[in-house]
Amino acid sequence: MSDKHKTANAEHDNRLPFLKARARGRNPASILPEDHVPRLASAALVPGAKAWFRNACIVGAVMTGVVCCSGESLWLPSIFSENMVLQRDMPAPVWGRAKPGARVAVSLYDRDRKLAAAETTAAPEGGRWRVVLPALPAGGRYSLLIEAAPAGGEEAERRLFSNVLVGEVWLFCGQSNMMHPMNACAEREDAIERRLEFPLIRVAQIGMRNSHQTTEPQDETQGYWGAVKWEDATYLVPRSSSTDIPGSCSAIGYFFARSLSEWLGRNVPVAVIEIGAILPVQAWLDEEVVEAVPELAPLKGRGYPDATCRAFKANIAPLAPYACRGAIYYQGEMNAGAGWTYYHGLKALIASWRKAWSRPDMPFLVVQLPSFISHQAGRTALDMDEASLARFDGENRNHGYIPVREAQLRVSREIPKVGLVVTLDLGEKFDIHPPRKRTVGERLALQARKLAYGDASVVADSPVPRSFRREGARFIVAFDGAAGGLVARGKPRGLEVCNEAGEWRTASAVIKGAELEVWADDVPEPAGVRYAWLGFPE
Template identity: 35%
Template sequence: MYLSNPKPLLVMLLAAGLGTGSAAHAAVRLPALVGNHMVVQRDVPVPVWGWAAPGEQVAVTFRGRSYQATPNAAGRWQVALPATPAGGPYTITIKGQNTLTVDDVLVGDVWLASGQSNMELPLRDKNAPAPGAYPLILNAEQEVAMADFPQIRQFTVQKVVAYQPQTENEGYNWQVCSPATAGSFSAVAYFFARDLYQRYHVPIGIISSPWGGTPAEAWVSAEALQQLPDFQAPLAALAQRPARPATLEKDAQNTPTVLYNGMIAPLQPYALKGVIWYQGESNTGRGAQYRTLFPALIRDWRARWGSELPFLFVQLANFTKTLPLPGPSDWAEVREAQAQALALPRTGMAVAIDLGDPDDIHPANKQDVGHRLALVARQVAYGDKKVVAAGPTFQRLRVDGKQVRLTFTNTGSGLLLKSGTTTLSGFAVAGADGQFHWATATLAGPKEVVLTCAAVPSPVAVRYSWANNPLGNLYNREGLPAVPFRTDAPAGAASKP
């Protein structure tokens, strides 16, 4: 795990009980997320909350109107600002025994960006290339120099391990995107936001809440994990721990629920447009478990926000050396589990099977990752029915003697081979014995591929790009790669989440 900024680790030692929302101080105060330069979600009611003395009258003023709130017994108060179209800058004033002013507030679209290191990796790590720093992305210096987008802002959530859900996360304040600040932005989230801003010309807010090297179960609430048998024993052990231990064990951030508690729960109920997620590397080797774990995470976050939020995710990129023969793959199994999550409504997947690096789990090309996520957002979150947002996707198989004919959806303007290649590759077929052999593949029209293999005269199953680092080169004419797949998934593996 790369750790370019050691400061968050200090928080880990103190934060198991951070932020209970106590109103011990009578002065009105706000969560760090509600602050100068923030972006709030357009076209929906906007929750604004904070703490004050119980029973104190709090008035929130926005666009010339005042909204009243009375703190509850715990001192928490909340108002809902009315749905507002994109625009700004505005000022929000909060008045109780003291007065707070939140300046330079924009109204636009707010996206929560989470996952592990490939979401955390910054546009330009200030410590690179020192040991322990994140590697540089493609053209990092030029990208930072051109990052002059004052209507794109990012709030970075502080790394916090917590054994119980927290109400506050101190965070690192909202940053306005400029060449002076953009280097610390999540690279994937920045390129995603830049694409959306350049298309829709509305402010884009990023709430960046990833932690490198962490598994999905750390990001799911205890209530949701309790429904999954694999996690009931760890949760029972977790319940015996003190809420505020003096120290945390090594790699405590990988414990089930702790990052949901410390880094997701405190963000609620901030209004969102949707979620972008890049994670899965730390769950390789547990692909079967991920088939239920990942959909549980999506459902959990949606339930917490009380909305069927668009949930967009990156399928794992290619990694490690390419093998000469077809065979099993832990990474392919997680990719399959990710693809199966598309059965949930308002989800979308950016395929990155061609963007990886065999020698680095952190591929440098984050521009195309962000762009492909933005394509998916246009379709899923913005209702663009014309955009081609995915590459060729397996639809059905038909055996015709010694041939296998495959039909694909999401073919856009038609199928083609990756630029610079002349032979369609990445397809393997098996007979009843289950032994896979490379197949000869040819395009057969705009939506079909035909396979033959002399070693398999009676084919029954097909795999495509089924490897940690496959060599598949099937694309659509819009430049998006085909989704890896297998037709021989074991019983239960192909079921919908």
């Protein structure tokens, strides 16, 4: 650090002569494409921001999270960095380490006006500290100053993070479909064309590459905040604040943020924190929660990929309790075929994260797995012989996604404040990474509006079976989420009924308002009914 910077920091007082700019956005427009309408969930029923802003610090010195003023003892996790977004209308914890016994002061400034402040003393052993800033309305661009004054009267150490916004923050987590980058999605041109309309969207890409090898809870994960990018896609390589490696953000995360921003009038910052890893659900659980779930006991002590709790220790433990509105989880591919494990694992994951954030009612959105048979690297049915097509037909009928989808539906129905986004209509038969991501993000925004923001006017849920009764040789199925009546494109398809021998037969159906009448001519004594019970239902 130059002598000029050292002098500037030594002479610092409470006046911060910051510049301030306002993002220019068009008036809000409630425009959503027609295909955002939720689809029917698969189920079985068996009786029984260009918004870059320069925030100049004293004498033009800008400090980042990787620079110390004097010494290296003042430390904060990398989630606190330039361009960060703090959650609005909610107390915001800030934490780190300093010299033991140091007096730590955290202040949020708008130019030279202090908006919020909190103080504490670093622990005598280890120097850990934590403060909680009071809830603030949406706004920015601000600067966050952290000062640690050692007990011995030495010069205070400081960090100053500029370009800080206060708005809506959502945590995104999942496998490759959640991480599927903006530059590889089907709607990338639309995103690029409209990018300047949404200057207040921010992204934090974090996550340790070796999450599957982490056996102890970590203090730090990797990554930092930045503006939206959609070039140079890099799975599992988050952007680095020290090397500025660009990485394309999650397409689903971006379109979620864009849709939410439109609904909020485009004047509230919206941020997504992305955590991606190719790991099964059990990797994201808290050890204490796992101990209380006997159904998960067989997984304890196993190695990769079945090891429990490692991604939680690597990425969730160091991130909590960074204030956010809610969490979104899109994963299940690595648990294909293990519906019972996934069912208990997903419930334990929600419990683990709500425990980590000390928020038992934290909104949680789940993306149900899309339709899919087998990944064939760009091949289509036209490229395959009859034997291959027959083999894939068998896989379709006994696909590993089916029990996972059922588990996702059950969890969303059984646990409060959990929303489900159906994507059966957005999958690709021979591509595990369906490119249509905008609709997924927009459906997630609808669920967020309902669960997290109390928007009673929004239709966010797909029609879901509520009850059924048998009348002769037919089942009458009633639905939630179908107040305006059920609608089908052509005749209802994808339905089956079960005979007394447990064999499933293709069924016919007719819509009667908000109910569905289902039957099979060759099943006079039906024992059950199910819908879309295939890997790729058509």
